Amino acid sequence: MEANEQNLAALAHYLENTLNPASRKEAEQFLAGAEANQGFPILLLRLLTVPSVAETTKFSSAVYFKNYVKKHWPNDGAPDDKIHQDDRTNIKRICVDLMIALPQKLQIQISEAIALIADCDFPDKWLDLVDILVSKLNMVDFNVNIGVLQTAHSIFKRWRSQFRSNALFADIKFVLERFAAPFLQLFQAVDSLIDSSKADEKNLRVLFEVLYLITEIFYDLNCQDLPEFFEDNHAEFMRLLHKYLVYQNPLLASSDDEAGHLEKVKTSICEIIQLYADRYADDFKTLPNFTETVCGLLAATSSEAKYDSLVSHGLFFLTTVVKATESRTLFQNVAVLQTICEKVILPNIELRDSDEELFEDDPIDYIRQDLEGSDSHTRRRAAVDLIRGLLEHFAQPVTKLFTQYIDVQIQKYNQNRQQNWKSYDSALYLTMAISAKTSSAQTGVTSVNEYMPMLPVFESQVLPELQSPTSVHPIIRVDAIKYLMDFRSQISKTHLQAVIPILLTNLSQPSYVVYTYSAVCIDRILGMRVAGNRSLFRPEDISPYVKDLLMALFGLLSRAGTSPEKIAENDYIMRAIMRITVIGSKEILPYAADILAQLSSILAVISQNPSNPKFNHYVFETVAALVKHASRGSAALVQQLEANLFGPFQAILQQDVAEFMPYVFQILSQLLDLHRGSVLPESYKSMLPPLLQHSLWESQGNVPALVSLLRSYLGIAPVLIAENGMLPHFLGVYNKLIVSKLNDQYGFELLSSLLENVPFTYFESQGFAKSTFFLLPKRLSTAKTAKFTKEFTKFLSLLFALNKPDLGADKVISVFESIQPGLFRSLFENIVIPEFTLDMLPADKRLIAVGMTTLLVNSKIFSTEPYLPLWPRTVQDLLKMLETAIFDNKPQEEEDSYIDAEDMGYQNTFTRLNVVPTQKRDPTAHLGDPKLYLAQALSSLSAQPGPVATVIQSGLSPDAVTLLQQYLGHGAQTIR
Template identity: 40%
Template sequence: MSLVDIQSIASLLEASLHPSTAKQAEQSLRSTEAIPGFSVLLLQIVASDAFPQTIRLASALFFKNFIRRKWTNEDGNYLISESDVVSLKADIVGLMITVPPSLQVQLGEAISIMADSDFPDRWQRLLDDLISRLGFHNPTVTNGVLQVAHSIFKRWRPLYRSDELFVEIKFVLDKFCVPFLAVFRETDAAIAANAKNKDILVANFKNLQLIIKIYYDLNCQDIPEFFEDNMTELMGWILKYLQYTNPLLETGFDDEAGPLEEVKTSICELIQLYSQRYEDVWGSLLPSFVETTWNLLTTTGTEPKYDMLMSRALAFLTTVAKSPDRAQVFSSREILQQIVEKIVLPNMSLRTSDEELFEDDPIEYTRRDLDGSDSDTRRRAATDFLRELKERFEGLVTEVVMSYVQHYLEQYAADRNANWSAKDTAVYLFSSVAVKGTVTASGVSATNLLLDVVGFFSQNIAPDLLRDDTHAILRVDAIKFIHTFRNQLTKQQLTEAFPVLSGLLMAPEYVVYTYAAITIERILSIRQASQKNALLFDKDDIAPVAEQLLGNLLRLIEKGTTPEKLAENEFLMKCVMRVIITAKESIVPYADTIIQHLAGIISETSKNPSNPKFTHYTFESVGVVIRFAGPSKPPGTFDETLMPGLLAILGQDVTEFVPYVFQLLSVLLDVATPGTPLPAAYLQLVRPLLAPTLWETKGNAPALTRLLQSILARDALVFVNQGLVEAVLGVFQKLLASRVSDVHGFALLECIFYYMPMQQLETYKRQIALLILQRLQASRTDKLIVNVTRLLYFLSAITDTQKNLGPDYAVNLLDQAQPGIFGEVFSTFMIPCSAKFHANAADRKLLVVGLARILFESAKFGSQYSNRWCIGATALVTALQSDSLVDVYSNGTTNASAVFAEIMDLEDEVSFGATFARLSTVTAKPLDPAPELAAGGSGEITTLKQYVGAEVKRFGDSLSGFEAQLSDEVRSTLIGYTQL
């Protein structure tokens, strides 16, 4: 398709809205987007009233995603035509301020993406364009301009300080501050003049919220001089609107925040920033804001629509309480009692809306309630405020709070059925002051020494777990108490709680069984205090109950009747994953059943992926079953169950699942019996895996690399037999060309060198070296230097003589591309980079063995580069003498434990990229170029120092030629190794 027209694009966008044609339409749009003018036509569709709103919105969404994918590459070069770039920059701001809000949001995000790359250096007119369009007396136009400005400036909030960042901010401040003050004045005047005109009032309050957000943006890194000079006027308005009331701005719904609440919420965020960063210039105004916030907290209702406002207001007071001087205002018993009664209790006590959420949307209740979640809730904010006060005045706050705890416990004891919510409040209050510091994913590290946490658990919490008539919310409180204070309970106590928690997986209440699963998972993640990587519970602890636990958890997951409901509860699947990791090889007898359940879940959820965390934990679970049980099963056992579904996902191109499928295919190959033929399904995949289009999706590259590594390790000749050696090297070339993917290119290249017959690579050696050297010259990043260094040490360290590799091969690889270049690379990159290879045992071994072989075994290096020999020897001794050096050869058991190091250290919170998430449970072991050195045992080299000592002995009299150039310490150390 060489030409593209607006009607055909609109038709494809309309087709993308219908499930039956969505995928094909999406593919057609993707195939068209490379044509010049495509993006401009998308904007024309967004702008045109001739198209239905649904098509305009679809066009805006596709445009935003197109800009995210295609605006620039990682080097900042445009991926669309220059004419389209110019046209988009000229039109998009004017368009955004005129379209409806739903379209504005998408275009605003697109502008933010464009600005992230181009502003201000390549789009200096953007700011002038915005300012010129500020439509004073026209709130709609003003709103569009402010939306764009905020979408650009908010990028500064999470950034670290840098000269480049401050140059950009100064550029904006010089142009934008005066118009900002003018539009603030104009909006304030318009609000005053239209206090009884609801439509105009609401429009101006929407602008006011954007103004306050931009106020935050412009001050997020440092307070500008302009804002200091105009502090009285600006903060006068801020205080005014924190106090402002107007019935016309009320929504009339208990759960829908109105523009006034949204403005006050933004104000609380702004004044929290000022109290954290700029108290020295703002301190005189602080008391007025504290008083106003106090009044706000004590007079605002408990309806859900005020939740975010109350949370932000409490966060502001929490920040004030962090200041030792400012906190003194809260230091008296009378004030603390008022705080508990008027602020903490109203925001911590259970409300009717909370009970409704517990019943009607239990997964949302759980996510909000869970410690460490990102949810902004009243309870969380009230707890944080109380804990901060407790840190300042521990004895007094504990005493005051415990009097209320006792009061509520007595209320509950008087009538357990009627007053169950009093017990809920008591438990939350106690937990709030019992914790010292913050609650993290690892639990509580320290507690208030004035309180007996274990005693409180025994007397007030444990009974709620055992009584059949305990209210469901109190049962959740009891489970959560164990979850929060699990580190304070002994292994014996946790062991005794385990059957109770397991039994609660059978509870009918969603939140109860979900919290039980969460707590079981966290208990199984507890590490022994004495050993960093040793878990408190091992397979012997969990093996007797693991099968039943997994059965109950999978049954709960499979209650979902749609793909979305099936994948709704990631906490259940995370618990499945953790139980399997803990049970290890004990799952072998029933591993087939687990795989069947998981395969069914993957197949069903692939129909409509909706929960990335659930998806990740599901694939992690499959991966760990394969790793632990696969070696004990007959070849192909799991393939028969998994392969049809995995291949179907590839065939249907389920974008969210494809990278996971590649990773699972890798581990299925890894655990198979070495030397067995490559299964037919993989033989059919080899050629498609090398298709360039497949590698264009960024999320595929790491997973595809992993799969190619596994195929090379299993049967590298398959590429030779199918005439695909050049295609594999082409993949390496493509990966090397990008700063994002070059690390995967080098990982693939290591396997190519290690497994591919050398005669097949002879023709391509010089080209490979040239590509590496050209990349070093063009884009010399730290990561690239590390990868080049690693490759050369890896090639040098390979001891298998049948592979015809080793130190001379590494030297010649570069020198055949450019004579004498290895010496320059060695001294300029390899030696300075060597210090970065002390992080783990495998890297240290690679460094020491590779460097030692270059120094002591390479005839070419010893002659042609003899002037660099001493710096190499010094680096070698430095590595061996490093305090962080750990013997990797101890008794031959290190490798066995290292296989599952990644699993044991699985992150508590998975970081999900936009397109790829690595499965920790299927991480490939680094290639060991000298595996025989790690065998250990009598009569063999058992330490790196002994290995180097043997190399020095073999070097013999040649060492004397360098002794005069070596320092006494290095010379004596090397000779000392020969005595080990």
């Protein structure tokens, strides 16, 4: 595509049409089709220079170019690469010059595109990039410098999150050799120009924008290690940084709540000195000076919102300094500690007007900020972190100082609660900060400050506020609930059990934040664990409150509104419902139908627009818990649950609600498993053919759940499936999965279930035996992966362990041999045996040990040539594997529990329901300890005259024999 007027006009036309909803789809399709044409990306760039093109169209072109690069540039040389090599060369030749000539709005997009290209090509395929950027720096046009520095920062900032490696340090060294000296010269030049422009507001603002980028790049270049150039010029760099940390000029004052250029520069400097204090303290000779400066800066900074980021990063710096043992001397003076506590920490602990506004106007955001840590850069949270840092070395004096303040604030509150309620908030927040030494989201506070009485505070200050029917302000009640929630691990079960009815009462409070915190507190208390990872609360502990708790929580959801978005907004309440349902066990059964009716109603609404993945997950987890509990009840209850669920489930499947379908398949599998040992119900029978349709298997999120569901069908009606002509359809799914590197493990799962449940005579009579097995060695020869070889070994081990009359070890070997003579021996020697000594889960080791032992015991073929020479290696490698395995052969007592979706590796595509059993029955369980099983088998075989006994007696090493004797327990049986 040439960059002529006709093509430029056509491109502008289609880009304009993407902004119009009526023509967007057609325009996007045209542009997507044009992407593979040579010259297309150059055309996008040239359009940015055409004066007659509208600014909105130019912006669309810049964004399209950035996204085009993001999507296609990494495919360099790949079969699906859409960017011609000449275009790649030309883009790199013109993009920097073009970028610096554009207005800032377009400059940012092209700068990001250059950074994306650099991620792939720099420095190896773009050696002159830094030289080009340095050559564009000048002391005349600082708008050009902004573009250059923005581009440099976009490229260098990736180093901040990368792991240390030789390749990374080589890249940084490459840049420093070309960039470091000009960088310092620019820093010094900007400093001189700021001095000479102190009365010129326009120039100052441009210069401080450049200065901000300089400080950001300073961090980029120092983030991994202290470069020699920066070490040599440490004094000069620190002089400049300190100068602008204390710099003041009223011309740079911002008039709104947004941080201005000066605040951004100071914040960036605080990040730099925190980095140096944390990583390069020995070389940070001016650390005491900076520490004193930051203390003074924080004490003098007002509470305006525009200073929030500066204050929080200043507090982070002080926290880093105070935690370092070598810096303790800076804070040992009681007067210094008192200044920090009173002038720096206390003003930033206080509740601000903006906090109140958020509490009232956007309660769900207020809750998420507090509970999910998105307030980590707020003044309050940063001040708490500094308190925790001080407690590490100065617990006693700091506690004494703050306790005095807390007492004063509590007195103020008691004198006039209506007017001084914020005093209680500050006092309790500070109490929580100085009482907790360590904490985690899962358990709350794990260790407490020995100088702070925790339980008396709970009983005298917290419990009365929780029990009071009214509060002067809902924030006070939230503070009390938060104290209980955070310190739950430090409170006895008796106390916790006593507060559940109090929290139940608080669910009826009108404040959104209050009742949500109550729900969260209930959830976290009931989720507490004790030794052995068992639940602290048993079903009988919450039995008196189950019904009322669930009614109250469902009532809160119904108050949210009627739209899918509003109902699904508060996932904290849905999570509390889930927790009570999971723990409630048999106590839930009398209310199961009512709970399910509520859940069905919720599902019907949120399926119209699944807007909150966490809420959705908790809904389905609750349904799964109900099904699990129902399995312990009556058959009539199971039927009732199925009747209530099939309607919403069918609607979800018919409407193709992609987010919900994997959940539906998992619960259908769970329900179907309850029918094991009986006839397949007609409702499930009619559902089976659609599950085998190709379209369902195109969604990656469906695959694990669908395989689980098909395995459930095979567990109940294998003969029905085979006799009704459905075996080819099941094998078609298997064929699709087994050739996929992403899904091959699910292909093995499905095939294993087919061969375990369907009599092999059906495979043979319908001509599928050889073709089914053929795909496995084919995949091993064409696209072998470590995962596939492991799954193949587990698959063979399962078949051997099952030892079915119609599919024993010799039958399996014969099928492989029918594909190609000698194939099984080759696969066993080169693929299977090497897997024995690789790292794997204990359950996999158990399966392989039992399966291979069964092969040795039962196979006549494996007991003859050419397999006999494999015996010693097979046994000895099995022993190596068993020696690294720890097997727990005791049956586990079942307990209802729940692990957070986040802990399970939460994904939008597929999230396994924790309540649904993840493993089918263990076919090796009846064989007991795999070590003893192997030893007893070999002992028995060695006692029977023949070639196998000879191989065992003469082929095993003394160490192997010793291990086998140990497994036998030195009993009467022997190996030789």
